[in-house]
Amino acid sequence: MxxxxxxxxxxxxxSLFCSLAVAQAVEDKAPPSGFSVPDFSEARKARAVLDxxxxxxxxxxxxxxxxMLDPGMIGYQRFIDGVIxxxxxxxxIRLHLLDTQIMAAADVTLIETRWEKRFLATDLxxxxxxxxxxxxxHRTDQGWNLAAIGGDNPFSSQSGVLAQxxxxxxxxxxxxxxxxxxxDPDMAGSGTLEVQLTYVDSLVPxxxxxxxLTETTPGRFITLTPFVVRPGEVTLRxxxxxxxxxxxxxxxxxxxxxx
Amino acid sequence: MNHRTxxxxxxxxxxxxxxxxxxxLTPVQxxxxxxxxxxxxxxxxxxxxxxxxxxxxxxxQEDGGTVIQWQGNVSYDFYRRESRGGHLVTPYGTGNFYQxxxxxxxxxxxxxxxxxxxxxxxxxxxxxSVLSKAVGxxxxxxxxGHVGTGYQVAFGDVAANFSTLGTSLGLRGVLAQxxxxxxxxxxxxxxxxxxWETLVDSSKRTQYLRQAYALKIxxxxxxxxxxxxxxxxxxxxxxxxxxxxxxxxxxxTQAGTVGFAFDLGRFAVQAEGGASRFREKGGxxxxxxxxxxxxGWLFDALALRAGYRDIGLYYNSLSTQGGNGIEEIYLxxxxxxxxxxxxxxxxxRAENEIAGFGGSSSFSETNALATSAVITFGPDFSxxxxxxxxxxxxxxxxxxxxxxxxxYGAVVSYADSNWNSGLGYQLLxxxxxxxxxxxxxxxxxxxxxxxxxxxxxxxxxxxxLTPTLTVNYQDQKLDIGNxxxxxxxxxxxxxxxxxxxxxxxxxxxGRTTQTGRSDLRQQNWQIEVGYPLWKxxxxxxYYSGNRVSGSEPGQGANYREQTFGLHFACNL
Numbered sequence: 001m002x003x004x005x006x007x008x009x010x011x012x013x014x015s016l017f018c019s020l021a022v023a024q025a026v027e028d029k030a031p032p033s034g035f036s037v038p039d040f041s042e043a044r045k046a047r048a049v050l051d052x053x054x055x056x057x058x059x060x061x062x063x064x065x066x067x068m069l070d071p072g073m074i075g076y077q078r079f080i081d082g083v084i085x086x087x088x089x090x091x092x093i094r095l096h097l098l099d100t101q102i103m104a105a106a107d108v109t110l111i112e113t114r115w116e117k118r119f120l121a122t123d124l125x126x127x128x129x130x131x132x133x134x135x136x137x138h139r140t141d142q143g144w145n146l147a148a149i150g151g152d153n154p155f156s157s158q159s160g161v162l163a164q165x166x167x168x169x170x171x172x173x174x175x176x177x178x179x180x181x182x183x184d185p186d187m188a189g190s191g192t193l194e195v196q197l198t199y200v201d202s203l204v205p206x207x208x209x210x211x212x213l214t215e216t217t218p219g220r221f222i223t224l225t226p227f228v229v230r231p232g233e234v235t236l237r238x239x240x241x242x243x244x245x246x247x248x249x250x251x252x253x254x255x256x257x258x259x
Numbered sequence: 260m261n262h263r264t265x266x267x268x269x270x271x272x273x274x275x276x277x278x279x280x281x282x283x284l285t286p287v288q289x290x291x292x293x294x295x296x297x298x299x300x301x302x303x304x305x306x307x308x309x310x311x312x313x314x315x316x317x318x319x320q321e322d323g324g325t326v327i328q329w330q331g332n333v334s335y336d337f338y339r340r341e342s343r344g345g346h347l348v349t350p351y352g353t354g355n356f357y358q359x360x361x362x363x364x365x366x367x368x369x370x371x372x373x374x375x376x377x378x379x380x381x382x383x384x385x386x387x388s389v390l391s392k393a394v395g396x397x398x399x400x401x402x403x404g405h406v407g408t409g410y411q412v413a414f415g416d417v418a419a420n421f422s423t424l425g426t427s428l429g430l431r432g433v434l435a436q437x438x439x440x441x442x443x444x445x446x447x448x449x450x451x452x453x454x455w456e457t458l459v460d461s462s463k464r465t466q467y468l469r470q471a472y473a474l475k476i477x478x479x480x481x482x483x484x485x486x487x488x489x490x491x492x493x494x495x496x497x498x499x500x501x502x503x504x505x506x507x508x509x510x511x512t513q514a515g516t517v518g519f520a521f522d523l524g525r526f527a528v529q530a531e532g533g534a535s536r537f538r539e540k541g542g543x544x545x546x547x548x549x550x551x552x553x554x555g556w557l558f559d560a561l562a563l564r565a566g567y568r569d570i571g572l573y574y575n576s577l578s579t580q581g582g583n584g585i586e587e588i589y590l591x592x593x594x595x596x597x598x599x600x601x602x603x604x605x606x607x608r609a610e611n612e613i614a615g616f617g618g619s620s621s622f623s624e625t626n627a628l629a630t631s632a633v634i635t636f637g638p639d640f641s642x643x644x645x646x647x648x649x650x651x652x653x654x655x656x657x658x659x660x661x662x663x664x665x666x667y668g669a670v671v672s673y674a675d676s677n678w679n680s681g682l683g684y685q686l687l688x689x690x691x692x693x694x695x696x697x698x699x700x701x702x703x704x705x706x707x708x709x710x711x712x713x714x715x716x717x718x719x720x721x722x723x724l725t726p727t728l729t730v731n732y733q734d735q736k737l738d739i740g741n742x743x744x745x746x747x748x749x750x751x752x753x754x755x756x757x758x759x760x761x762x763x764x765x766x767x768x769g770r771t772t773q774t775g776r777s778d779l780r781q782q783n784w785q786i787e788v789g790y791p792l793w794k795x796x797x798x799x800x801y802y803s804g805n806r807v808s809g810s811e812p813g814q815g816a817n818y819r820e821q822t823f824g825l826h827f828a829c830n831l
Binding site for chain 2: 037040043063072096104118134190218246247252
C-alpha cells in the first residue's frame with residue numbers, strides 16, 4: 001500500500017516537474033494548442049445525454065438510439081442487433097445506476113458507474129443483470145453523444161458483459177453435489193450453455209466433465225438438478241467469449257470445496 | 260511529522276504551487292511560521308476560513324494580476340423511502356436516508372493567459388442504492404492542473420483520448436501534453452481503479468489495480484496531413500486484491516499504433532493500425548492486430564461517410580472504444596434532397612468472430628440497411644413534420660442458422676410555441692433460427708400531447724402552466740405462441756411562476772395482459788414543489804412512487820416503492 005502510494009506520488013511529481021520545465025520553455029511560443037480546462041457544466045450535459053440514452057433504451061426507441069450513436073462506432077451493428085433482440089426478450093426494463101463518477105476533459109467525458117438492469121422476461125418473470133461500465137461521451141458540433149461503452153455493456157446483449165459464476169454446495173449427507181449458475185447477458189436467448197466442471201479427491205486424480213446448463217430467464221443458466229461430484233475441490237470453468245471492456249475471450253473460474 | 264502527514268503536505272504543496280505558483284507555503288508550513296504573503300495569498304487564506312461564504316474574486320488590474328474564479332454548489336437531500344418486493348425487482352430499501360453533495364471549481368487566470376484549476380465533487384450518503392458502500396462518501400471527481408500556451412498538465416481524474424485503437428480511457432494519475440514546435444507530445448500514466456477509495460484502501464477492492472501508461476506523438480507532415488504514433492500498455496497488480504474476489508486472471512498488454520489524418524477541403528480520411536501482445540496469467544501471449552479507416556466527403560447537400568474496422572479477437576489496448584473479433588464495413592449518407600426532405604441511409608456488413616473452448620472460433624455474419632427520412636410541409640405548415648424509418652439486418656449465426664431483425668417506424672409531430680404533440684408507430688420483427696424462444700413481432704404506438712400557457716412581464720416569461728398526456732401501447736406476438744400486450748397512460752401538470760417557485764405532478768397507470776395469466780398492473784405517481792429561498796438557492800419537497808401488482812405468486816414481479824423528502828440546493 002505504502003509502496004503503491006509512493007510510486008504514484010513520485011510518478012506525479014516527476015511528470016509535473018518535466019511538464020513545467022517544458023512548459024517554461026514553450027511559454028512564449030505561439031498559442032496553437034487548443035488545450036482547455038475541463039468544465040463541470042459540460043460534464044453535467046454529457047451526463048444528461050447519457051440519461052436520455054438510457055430512457056430511450058428502456059422505452060425501446062430503437063430509431064432514437066440510432067440517432068444518438070456515431071455510425072463510426074466500433075461494433076455498431078452488433079450493438080444495434082443486441083438492442084433490438086433485447087426488446088424482444090426483455091420487458092419493462094429499468095436501468096439503475098449507482099456509484100457514478102465522472103472524469104471530464106475539455107471534449108470528452110468519461111462516466112464510470114455500476115448498474116443494475118431489472119426486467120421481466122416474456123413470461124413476465126423478473127430477471128436482473130448487473131455490471132460496471134465506462135461511458136465515453138464525446139462533444140461534437142451538435143453537442144454530446146455516446147462514442148463508446150467500456151466495461152460491461154448494459155444496453156445490448158451480445159456486446160460484452162462479464163459473466164457471473166455461482167458454484168454452491170448442495171450436498172446431502174451421503175452424496176456430494178453442487179449447483180451451478182452462470183449469468184451471462186451476452187448469451188441471452190441461446191437456450192443452453194456449456195461449462196466445464198473439474199473435481200478431484202484422493203481416489204480419482206481429476207475428472208473434467210462438460211456440463212450443459214439450461215436457460216431459465218434471459219441470460220441465466222442453471223443445472224436443473226444438483227450435479228453429483230466427488231468430495232473435495234470442485235472447479236467451474238466457463239469461457240466468456242465476450243467479457244466486455246475490450247478484453248479478449250477469457251476463461252473464468254470459480255472453485256468451491258465440497259465436504 | 261509522520262509519513263502520512265508528510266505525503267499529504269507534499270500533495271497540498273503541489274496543488275498550491277500549481278494554483279498560485281512557487282512561493283506559496285502550505286497550511287502546515289504556515290502553522291509553523293509567520294507568513295509574508297501577497298494579497299492573493301491572503302485572499303485565499305480568508306476564503307478557506309469562510310466555509311462557503313461569498314465568492315472572492317480579484318479583478319485583473321491594468322498592471323496585470325491573477326484573477327481567481329470560484330464556482331461551487333452544495334445540495335442536501337433528506338428522504339424516507341418505503342420499498343417492498345425484494346432485490347430482484349427493486350433496487351431500493353426501506354428507511355430514512357440522506358445524501359449530501361458538494362462541488363467546487365477554482366480557477367486562477369494568470370495574466371499571460373494560462374489557467375490553473377482545481378475541481379472536485381463528492382457526496383456522502385447512507386443510501387446503498389446511491390453508493391454501494393453506504394454509509395460512506397465518494398469522491399466523484401478530483402482533478403487539478405494547469406493549462407498554458409502550448410501545454411497542459413493534469414492530475415487526478417484524467418480523461419486521456421489519444422486515439423481510437425490506442426488510448427481512450429480515464430485514469431487516476433497524470434496527463435501531460437505539450438507542443439514542441441508543431442509536434443504534440445501527449446503522455447499519461449496512472450492507475451485504473453474502481454474509485455479513489457479503492458485506490459488507497461486495498462480492503463475495499465474487488466478488482467485488480469491496473470497500472471497503465473501511454474505516449475503519443477503527433478506531427479503535421481504537410482498542411483493537410485497529420486501523422487501520429489502511440490505506445491501504451493497496462494499490467495494488473497496481482498497482489499492488489501485478495502484471491503477469490505474476482506473471476507478474472509491478471510492480464511497485461513503492450514500495444515502500439517500508427518495513424519494519420521488527411522483533410523483536403525470537402526474530403527477527409529483518417530486511419531489507424533495497431534498491434535498488441537496480450538497475456539493472461541497462466542496463458543500464452545496472444546499477438547493480434549487492428550485496423551480502422553474512415554473516409555468522409557462533404558458535398559453541398561450530401562454528406563457521405565465510409566469506414567472499415569478489423570479488430571482482432573485478441574487485440575487489446577487502453578482504448579474504451581475497442582471491440583474484439585469485429586470486422587465491419589459501412590457506408591453512411593445524409594442527403595438533403597429538397598427543402599422539405601432529408602434522407603439518411605446506412606449500409607453495412609459485419610462479421611463477428613466468437614471464441615470457443617480449446618482455441619477454436621466461429622463466425623457470424625450480418626448485412627444491414629437502415630434508412631430514414633424527415634419530411635416537412637412548407638412554411639404554411641411549419642409546425643408539422645413526418646419522420647419515417649426502416650431497418651433490416653440479415654445474418655447468419657455461428658452455427659449456420661439464420662437471423663433477421665426488421666424495424667419500421669413513423670412519427671408525425673406538431674410543435675409550436677404552445678402545442679406539442681406526436682403520434683408514433685414502431686414495428687420490430689425479430690427472427691433467429693438459432694434461438695426460437697423470443698422470436699416475435701412487436702407493434703408499438705406512442706402518443707403525446709402537451710399545451711403550454713405562459714405569461715410575460717414586459718418581454719420576460721413570468722409564468723407558465725403545462726398539462727401533458729402520454730399514451731403508449733405495445734403488443735408482442737411470440738412465434739412460439741402467447742405473447743403479451745401493455746397499455747400505459749400518464750397525465751402530468753407542471754408550472755412555474757417567477758419568485759413563487761415551481762411544481763410538477765403526474766399520475767400514470769398501465770396494464771400488461773398475457774393469455775392464461777393474471778394481468779400485471781403498473782402505477783406511478785409523483786409530485787414536487789420547489790421554492791426559491793433566494794436567488795441561488797432552492798428548496799424542494801417531493802413525493803413519488805411506483806407499484807406493480809397482480810403478479811402470480813410464483814412469478815414474483817410485484818413491488819412497491821415510494822419516496823418522500825426534501826431537497827436543498829445552493830450555488831455558491
